[in-house]
Amino acid sequence: MIFDDFAIKSLIRAIPDFPRQGNIFRDITPVFQSPKATRMVVDGLVQRYVESDFTHIGAIEARGFLLGSMVAYALNKPLVLFRKQGKLPDDVLSEPYDTGYEQSLLEVHKDVLCEGDKVLLIDDIIASGATFIAAASLIRRMGASVYEVAAIVDLPELEGSQRLQDAGIPSYSLTAFACDER
Template sequence: MTDTTNAISAELIESIRTIPNYPKEGVLFRDITTLLSNPRAFRRAVDALVQPWAGSKIEQVAGIEARGFILGGAVAHQLSAGFLPVRKKGKLPFKTLQQDYQLEYGMDTIEIHCDAVKQGEKVIVVDDLIATGGTAEAAVKLLRSAGADVVAACFIVDLPELQGRAKLEALDIPVRTLVEFPGH
């Protein structure tokens, strides 16, 4: 890492609030709402997420509900790309394509509109954090089933102990994260 990269990482880490024992005992929740409300940190995060793909003709940015909508919209704007919402089941008004995925206790489903992406469109997946990688993995599979060329996945926070990055890399998806935190 360069000194500039270290300074940006330190600034982003300082702007993220940690909430102990949320949503359950033993979890350290990494809350990016404090980063989003800090104009400098928010801008630096978006710029850092965009930087590797500037000028590469990304056509869509797929933001995973809900914080991925905020980040994905900003990234899409910077890349002059469209924004594609990846939503929880039952939230989209038109015909949808669905992908089920495993939760800690049970299953869940994400959806996109059936016409959200064209065959071969270059898409980046964006969310705030990668932990176990289940939702991001499902998003990649869903987008690919719709014909997208998923070129990367981007997150502000990585929780490497939970090995979510490995799930995406097993699908040949390059993963960009800006900061890492230990633990869950």
């Protein structure tokens, strides 16, 4: 199945003033309500990474879990979960992050990666880049490296992909929206 940028963008809802006044939230849940769109998104990522040299897929809570688990299954790679504070039951590493509207801690089990592992990090959207950068820090603290960051949508005006680039982290998205684009 060929990826259709227009078809995917047409399903992503723009929710004004969420989670705070002035933001336009990009709601990807309609993509997952369409089996064809879901397959298109997953297949688009699988095709990009099928012959890539990485060892694990890292999925960021919560929408990244949906996408990451499907891609991990398709590529037969182990899945690493990056969660908000207090959600993992064993010994964890924590990393603070600030998205501009939320300060939080991202956590991962401290024994899930080791030196030499390469992680493809997946979430739904590249916005400020803060969560991806926190996950990358956790990955590096375990001696592993980030292969690339992947998302369905990039919001370039929020400069997350630029922050990732500045941090030496390559990024990829299937589509992008201007902040004012409906």
